[in-house]
Amino acid sequence: MNNKNPKSHFNTKQQTPRWVKMFGIIALVLALLFVVLHLTGRGLGGHASGCHGVQQQ
Amino acid sequence: MTMTPRLRKFALTAHITSSVGWIGADAGFLALAIAGLTSQDAEMVRAAYLAMGLIAWFVIVPLSLAALLTGLVQSLGTKWGLFRHYWILVKFLIAIFATIVLLIHTQPISYMANAAAETTLSSADFREQRIQLVAAAGAGLLVLLVAVTLAVYKPRGMTPYGWRKQNEEGSVAQP
Numbered sequence: 001m002n003n004k005n006p007k008s009h010f011n012t013k014q015q016t017p018r019w020v021k022m023f024g025i026i027a028l029v030l031a032l033l034f035v036v037l038h039l040t041g042r043g044l045g046g047h048a049s050g051c052h053g054v055q056q057q
Numbered sequence: 058m059t060m061t062p063r064l065r066k067f068a069l070t071a072h073i074t075s076s077v078g079w080i081g082a083d084a085g086f087l088a089l090a091i092a093g094l095t096s097q098d099a100e101m102v103r104a105a106y107l108a109m110g111l112i113a114w115f116v117i118v119p120l121s122l123a124a125l126l127t128g129l130v131q132s133l134g135t136k137w138g139l140f141r142h143y144w145i146l147v148k149f150l151i152a153i154f155a156t157i158v159l160l161i162h163t164q165p166i167s168y169m170a171n172a173a174a175e176t177t178l179s180s181a182d183f184r185e186q187r188i189q190l191v192a193a194a195g196a197g198l199l200v201l202l203v204a205v206t207l208a209v210y211k212p213r214g215m216t217p218y219g220w221r222k223q224n225e226e227g228s229v230a231q232p
Contacts (some may be wrong), residue, residue: 017214020143 060134072131075123076208080201082116087194093169094187097180103173109190110170113163121156128152141219144207151204155197162193 060068086109093105128149132139140146165186172183215223 014215014217014220017143017212019212020147020214023147 059136065131065135068127068130068134072124072127075120075127076201076205079117079120079124080198080205082112082120083194083198083201086112086117087191087198090187090190090194094191099177099179102178102180106169106173106178110166110173113159113166117159118163121152121159125152125156138219138222140216141222142211143214143216144210144212146216148204148207151200151207155200155204158193159197162190165189 089105089109089112093102093109096102096105129139131137132145132149137145139149169183169186169190172178176182
């Protein structure tokens with residue numbers, strides 16, 4: 001983490017960088033996909049179909 | 058609070074070791090999960106899920122918590138800060154997200170390990186859980202590789218908080 005001087009980043013303009021916006025959009029899409037898959041029951045769904053209600057030894 | 062150079066090196070070593078160890082352990086876990094899902098050999102399947110239970114509890118969970126903790130120490134104990142640069146903030150959020158997802162998935166991991174210990178699993182048994190473990194391990198590996206990439210490339214961009222702190226420190230430095 002400390003291989004670079006933090007001050008070398010200080011020249012950047014004060015606006016949200018494009019990579020952060022892209023990262024946020026991708027994270028939002030993945031989160032929505034995850035929620036939709038779980039709500040429609042098409043998720044990988046191991047939680048609901050075997051783990052619950054079974055006593056672990 | 059800024060750490061001394063010696064302490065900073067120690068914290069950095071601990072952070073790199075735990076983070077890279079987490080990735081390696083997750084890769085091993087993924088290999089076992091794929092073997093457990095695809096192998097036709099009952100003994101191989103049994104061994105894979107038993108090993109996955111051990112690796113999850115005694116390697117992956119401790120390493121994930123250590124990576125999160127040492128990352129916090131590393132950011133808060135140096136001038137980088139935790140909320141000043143977008144790449145550090147994103148990396149922190151990734152570590153929290155990955156740790157929470159991992160802790161949630163310890164339940165199906167333990168379930169499969171217990172099932173493997175008690176019975177001989179056929180290829181059709183617990184298929185959804187087995188697919189879920191492969192998907193979770195694969196997604197986890199991908200997310201951790203993104204975090205490593207952020208740490209190496211350190212993409213530019215300061216948060217509004219970072220700008221404010223920089224200006225405050227600049228005005229203090231210039232009387």
